[in-house]
Each structure stands twice: as structure tokens, then as C-alpha cells.
Amino acid sequence: MRYCSKCGNTVDMIIPKGDNRPRAVCPKCENIDYDNPRIITGTIPLYEGKLLLCRRNIEPRIGFWTLPAGFMENQESTAEGALRETLEESGSKAKCLQLFSILSIPHINQVHMFYLAELERDDFHPTEESSEVALFELDDIPWDELAFSSVEKTLKFFVDDHKKGRYSLHDDNIILDQLCSKK
């Protein structure tokens, strides 16, 4: 059971005229509540060749290490959102250099984007969302303690590109079947 955000009536899951998939249509006020994928935006924060990671202080994946990232908000750009999340999670001001990865994750209706970013200063600290914030040499990335598959995939691309000496955009998908078959 679901309700109309505009008038509070119960909605019907039906295919509206001119559409091709079921939506939450209100039979009373005719409003349609669309449900679409959300964007997670974040950074690969670098300082003098080292990588900043945050140990999650909140669920999901509390205690695991992540790149700073979170839901893109209204009224901001993808890069602004990435820098806002970096500041919120690590206390660091950073500057976006280039979009590095864009990962569609169809089974959870999300698209994750990570920007290569440069920290302005060697200045970061634990936050409400991160119990620990630290710089890592690329050889010391805690691969077995990473919070999310999108973070792992992005960091693998990053380490590979770093070895090649050239960073390019990685547009890829994370598919449930592949995640399961890895285990």
C-alpha cells in the first residue's frame, strides 16, 4: 500500500496513458509519484600522492573504510555534492580535478560517481559520519575492509590508472549476479 504525496489518497500501481511501465498513480487527484534512480557523489581525495579514506561511523557498513560520498542533493551540481560530502565526512576542503568513475548499480537504483580531487591542506578529522579519517599510501589500501563494491571498483581503476600514469573516465556497471559469483 502506498499513498499519494499530493493528496494522501491510496495510489494505484498502473501504467499511465502514453507510458510503458507501472507508476504510483492517484485515482483522486491524478498525480503520479515517479520513482527514479538516485545519484551518490563523492571524491577520491588525494594529498601528496596519498589517498584519504574514512572509516564509517554509521550504518550501513559501520567500521569499514570508504571514499567520502553520499546522496546528491537538490540545488547542487555533481561536483559540488562530491565536495560537500567530502567536507561532511572528513572535515577536508578539496577541489575536484576530473570525473573519474560513474558506476550504474541497477539492482539498487543508484548511480555512483567519484571525482579525482585534491585536498587543499593536510587537514582532516573524525566527524559524526566517520570514526577515523586517514591518509593511505596506495600500497596500503585496506582492500579487505572497504565498505562498498563501488568504492572497491573505483579504487582498483584508480590504482591501475596511477600505474599507467594517465587517468581516464571509467563508465561501468555493478551487477548483482557478478557480486554473488565473486563470493
Next chain:
Amino acid sequence: MRYCSKCGNTVDMIIPKGDNRPRAVCPKCENIDYDNPRIITGTIPLYEGKLLLCRRNIEPRIGFWTLPAGFMENQESTAEGALRETLEESGSKAKCLQLFSILSIPHINQVHMFYLAELERDDFHPTEESSEVALFELDDIPWDELAFSSVEKTLKFFVDDHKKGRYSLHDDNIILDQLCSKK
């Protein structure tokens, strides 16, 4: 006035604990209805050096020319969505080559993405959404009859890159102030 999608009660626009901006919070069932930016995904469809455009048969901007694009749906990738929209709007099957533009439009809470794409065949037709579908030489792009600023910006980047003989990713914003000052 807005209503909870989970229980139908009226919601309060308040800042939830641990958050930093107002959300639609239900005082009865404690559900939070988040409102986040949506993704528009589409293609720059190419066939033997020509560009496929669609004349819009629906509002907004009915009668104007556009690149095929639309809201990304749940359970698909950005590239899959771009090809689905291309098929729906032009009747053409295409193949994505590379992500070409990603344009944040903060004042309408959207991110527009366009893929360089190749048509499999010289095969397209009017559809419910397009009154006309046609191939254009790059010198004949109808600049004054384009439907949206994201389409215009993407096509300018495309024509510039085409002249340079190298296509790169364009990550940019479309800002309301800039649109207004153009007029």
C-alpha cells in the same frame, strides 16, 4: 501540504536528527520521503557522419528538435537508459560508444547525460514522442530550433570536438543566471 507515501499522514518539513536540511518527515510512522535530483539520459546518435535529431511531439517544447533522451528508470544503467530512450523516440537501435557530456542543472534538480552512439542501420521513423526524425549534416544543425539548453550545449561541445578530431568528456553545469543573461 504534502503526504507520507508510506501511511498517508500529512508530513512535516523538518530537519531529521543527524541531517542538515529539511525533509518530508512523517510524525506518525517516522518515514522520510527524500527528494533528490533525477537523471536524464540520452544519446548523440551518429550514422555515417550525420546526426539524428527528433522533433518533439509532446510538451515541453513541442515542435522543437532534440537529441533522444529521457528520465533514467529504475533497474537500468545510464547507457541502457540512453539506448532505450533512443529506440522509444526515434525507432532506432544504437550502440553507445562513450559518455560524452554530463550536465548538472541545479535549478531544476536534474543531471543530463549524453552518450556518443552509433546507429546500427539507417532505420528510424516518427514515434509517439517525435513527429519527425531526421539525419542532419553537422553544418545543418537547426541551432535556433533546439528544444533544451542541455541539447544545445552538448551539440556545441560535439561540433567543437569533431573539428579537433578528438571526443572527450564534458562535465559542466547549466546555471539559471547564465541562461537569463544570454537573452
